Amino acid sequence: MTDPTPPTGIGNVPAQPITLRVGEHGASATGSLFDRIGGAPTFDRLVRRFYEGVQQDDVIWPMYPADDLEGAIWRLSAFLQQYWGGPGTYSEERGHPRLRMRHNPFRITSEARERWLLHMREAVESLGLAPLDEAELWAYLDRAAHAMTNTFD
Numbered sequence: 001m002t003d004p005t006p007p008t009g010i011g012n013v014p015a016q017p018i019t020l021r022v023g024e025h026g027a028s029a030t031g032s033l034f035d036r037i038g039g040a041p042t043f044d045r046l047v048r049r050f051y052e053g054v055q056q057d058d059v060i061w062p063m064y065p066a067d068d069l070e071g072a073i074w075r076l077s078a079f080l081q082q083y084w085g086g087p088g089t090y091s092e093e094r095g096h097p098r099l100r101m102r103h104n105p106f107r108i109t110s111e112a113r114e115r116w117l118l119h120m121r122e123a124v125e126s127l128g129l130a131p132l133d134e135a136e137l138w139a140y141l142d143r144a145a146h147a148m149t150n151t152f153d
């Protein structure tokens with residue numbers, strides 16, 4: 001049977017997967033950052049490592065739900081997976097992210113933001129990602145953390 005799906009290319013040129021880079025050993029880097037860095041297990045490692053740091057932090061840990069740490073781990077990991085092209089489970093469970101609004105109950109000063117970024121930086125570095133993937137992930141996290149700041153001295 002022929003494939004009933006019409007090609008989605010331009011004119012009569014069918015769409016082709018684009019090879020962005022070919023590595024020294026032949027592996028090509030295509031698709032989402034979610035896939036490139038190893039999918040859900042990598043995001044879970046990132047977020048677990050992040051929360052290990054947060055739990056040692058006397059400025060921001062008091063804001064977090066100590067009795068629902070596994071829930072918090074799930075929420076942040078699922079959100080990041082969805083953002084980077086993985087499954088949309090976060091929004092299926094939690095609705096639209098509306099992250100700034102969801103952070104309104106917390107006093108996010110520049111000090112709190114820098115603590116958050118410190119633990120996230122350590123967590124990102126622990127993954128040992130390819131430099132371009134690490135830079136892309138970090139640029140987003142840094143920008144998002146600045147956008148989440150809601151209390152100015």
Ligand code: HEM
Pocket residue numbers: 060063064065071072073075076079094099102103106108112113116117141144145146148149
């Ligand atoms: C700038 C410093 C930040 C602080 C101090 C902070 C603090 C918090 C706290 C206390 C919670 C509640 C924990 C929970 O019950 O899940 C939370 C939730 C969350 N945060 Fe942050 N956050 C910061 C930045 C960010 C950034 C940059 C992102 C995204 C890139 C983010 C994504 C989330 C998500 C997805 C949730 C769960 C939302 C929900 O579904 O309820 N946060 N954050």
